Amino acid sequence: MEVLIVEDDPISLKLLSGTLSQLNYEVIEAKNGVEAWQILQQRTIRLVITDWVMPEMDGITLTRLIRETEMTGYIYIIILTGRQGIENIVDGLDAGADDYLIKPFNPKELSSRLHIGARILDLEQRLKGAYERMYELAMHDELTGLWNRRAFYTHAQSELERSERMVHALSILLLDIDHFKLVNDRFGHLVGDRALIMVADTIAKNLRSYDRAGRWGGEEFIILLPETSLNEAAEIAERLRIQVMNARLPVHVEDQDNFDDELRIEISLGVATLNLGSSVSLDQLFNAADEMLYLAKKQGRNRVCY
Numbered sequence: 412m413e414v415l416i417v418e419d420d421p422i423s424l425k426l427l428s429g430t431l432s433q434l435n436y437e438v439i440e441a442k443n444g445v446e447a448w449q450i451l452q453q454r455t456i457r458l459v460i461t462d463w464v465m466p467e468m469d470g471i472t473l474t475r476l477i478r479e480t481e482m483t484g485y486i487y488i489i490i491l492t493g494r495q496g497i498e499n500i501v502d503g504l505d506a507g508a509d510d511y512l513i514k515p516f517n518p519k520e521l522s523s524r525l526h527i528g529a530r531i532l533d534l535e536q537r538l539k540g541a542y543e544r545m546y547e548l549a550m551h552d553e554l555t556g557l558w559n560r561r562a563f564y565t566h567a568q569s570e571l572e573r574s575e576r577m578v579h580a581l582s583i584l585l586l587d588i589d590h591f592k593l594v595n596d597r598f599g600h601l602v603g604d605r606a607l608i609m610v611a612d613t614i615a616k617n618l619r620s621y622d623r624a625g626r627w628g629g630e631e632f633i634i635l636l637p638e639t640s641l642n643e644a645a646e647i648a649e650r651l652r653i654q655v656m657n658a659r660l661p662v663h664v665e666d667q668d669n670f671d672d673e674l675r676i677e678i679s680l681g682v683a684t685l686n687l688g689s690s691v692s693l694d695q696l697f698n699a700a701d702e703m704l705y706l707a708k709k710q711g712r713n714r715v716c717y
């Protein structure tokens with residue numbers, strides 16, 4: 412583990428640096444708070460041992476600066492100083508230090524104190540990991556892995572604002588599996604789920620890096636296509652329709668002499684586009700795509716309307 416030592420006295424620095432190296436820490440050295448602060452901007456260091464009295468920037472100021480600044484991860488700070496007395500200790504801890512040690516230090520004690528720091532940092536890391544996993548789960552549809560409705564909506568809102576600001580086109584594609592109820596009724600929900608996954612995978616395969624797709628509802632999906640004109644979006648929709656139709660889902664049909672068959676899934680799509688320079692609400696854009704989807708259904712399904 413890396414430790415940043417901040418110490419202006421060369422003898423103290425050498426002593427501390429040697430001790431930490433023996434304890435298998437990777438030591439980075441700074442001669443004062445300013446130098447330490449520069450290093451902390453450039454690299455991720457989680458453990459800092461700092462002297463109090465130093466030229467240019469002292470350890471208390473450095474500690475405050477670290478605490479006041481939004482860093483990517485928590486930095487565990489130990490103040491190691493000749494300044495004794497309860498008043499000083501309180502001031503040091505109040506400034507944001509996690510621990511306070513008085514020179515000359517005892518190597519064994521320092522080692523134990525550093526272990527406390529490492530434990531806290533490990534805990535923070537694991538909490539962060541758990542939070543990130545929960546955040547991912549909360550944003551995604553469990554079955555298909557696509558974004559869920561809420562996550563999609565939030566992203567679409569900012570994308571719409573960006574498109575209006577930049578005067579870019581923005582297209583929305585709403586997609587619904589045709590006769591999905593019949594698929595479920597005839598083949599069961601497991602096959603229904605497989606159909607949903609197949610459609611989601613087909614969508615995901617066709618996304619460009621800046622496109623986003625979500626599961627909008629039961630068998631309904633939605634795709635956001637930034638900087639995409641109505642005609643381009645309609646072409647993408649048509650390509651999806653054909654790919655889904657050709658995918659063929661292997662199914663076991665029990666009522667036809669137990670032979671395996673393939674199920675053809677068909678989809679209808681509605682496309683709507685934010686015209687250059689115009690301003691609409693997200694719901695208006697969704698509604699326009701929804702109307703086109705409704706039209707596609709009405710005209711016989713398995714088609715794109717835009």
Ligand SMILES: [Mg+2]
Binds near residue numbers: 418464465
């Ligand atoms: Mg000093």
